[in-house]
Amino acid sequence: MMKETKICVVGLGYVGLPLARLFSTKYPTVGFDMNKARVDALMQGHDATLEVSDELLQSAIKGGFCCTADIEQIRDCNFYVVAVPTPVDKDNNPDLTPLYGASTTIGRVIAKGDIVVYESTVYPGVTEEECIPVIEEVSGLKFNVDFFAGYSPERINPGDKLHTVEKIKKVTSGSTPEIGRKVNEVYSSVISAGTHLAPTIKVAEAAKVIENSQRDINIAFVNELSKIFTRMGIDTNDVLEAASTKWNFLPFKPGLVGGHCIGVDPYYLAQCAQRYGYNPEIILAGRRMNDGMGEYVANQVIKLMLKKGIQVLGSHILILGFTFKENCPDVRNTKVFDIVKSLREYNLNITICDPWANAAAAKREYGVDLTNKIGNQKFDAAILAVAHTEFTQIDIESYLNKNHIIYDVKGILPKDKVDGRL
Secondary structure, eight states, rough: OOOOOEEEEESSSTHHHHHHHTTTTSOOOEEEOOHHHHHHHHTTOOOOOOOHHHHHHHHHHHHTTTESOGGGTTTTTTTEEEEOOBOTTTTBBHHHHHHHHHHHHHHHHHTTTEEEEOOOOOOOHHHHIHHHHHHHHHOOOOTTTEEEEEOOOOOOOOOOSSSOOOGGGEEEEOOOOOOOOHHHHHHHHHOOOOEEOSHHHHHHHHEEEEEEEEHHHHHHHHHHHHHHHHTOOOOOOOHHHHTTTSTTTTOOOOOOOOOOTTTTTTHHHHHHHHTOOOSSSSSHHHHHHHHHHHHHHHHHHHHHHTTTTTTOOOOOOEEESSSSSSOOOOTTTTTTHHHHHHHTTTTTTTEESSSSOOOOHHHHOOOOEEEEEEOOOEEEEEEEOOHHHHHHHHGGGGGEEEEEEEEEOOOOOOGGGGGOOO
């Protein structure tokens, strides 16, 4: 298996590219993406997501790794890995369109004996009940007779240079026990942290979707605590620091929950539960809490401005950070936009500064204008929304009027320097 394997990774984003690069250290590997501009940039040796360094990428290309948008160049592969996004629509229903598209692509090239492994986050049953039928219809091949499948949920943490793909234990699975062992063999050959072979594809799917749902619920709990303690005049971070001295206390912190996983995956689990006649209460309550935090932050800032006698109408607000997390260019499902939307209702002048975010992507996806430098403008209030390293090294007060508000969403600034924080 290991000597004969030629891998194709479909989808070269935050998940697919690092995985494809890693596979290329052991196997002939081709990365496939429909976005030709993305492919061209990668083949020139630069990853705009910054997940793979130019040095590693260029070394992989020299070693034979290739990225393409040409379907003919992946026809001779026999181990396909799907790493496309799985978003939700405007009503928070799972949107499987990218998965259907990737499955159609694979159906056009898959051959007898080939294996396709899905990494995209889904609810239990999607691989075998939604994706595989597409491949069967397009290819004319029969599942578990002519071709086989597996599921190995992605665990990429965008921007994290410590927990890279090979250092995170990988869950694997296969459509038959034998295929499970083969899938596990391929992954274990490149994942230094090891693998865990789940008994079925559905178990692996379920394991992934509960990982982020668990985090979502825990963050929702501390977000609710933050709202309670703020009303009581108690600093939430002080409370959490004291509580963390107990050995089994879980050290979650309040904040905005965006990104491609934690803010999305619970909706996949919730819809799956509803299909089986169960209405999930805790999962959706956590989602409601976390989805409302952007508006909550905006309202807190307005209240603090009024208390200090700062004229709200026509005031100038500085928002520091727009990506969904620090030191990462990813703006997918960023909840900073919720702060912006809520503040716009007060007819303010808003400046958003983010040296990491792609301004064109932010404009295209959210209709906002970003700057990578604060400039000389004086502001009435500043909101530290994302803890980029650059923001921790500047004197925020120097950009503000004498009478001002500083609100620290991330809880990283000294307490005596801020007017409010989660």
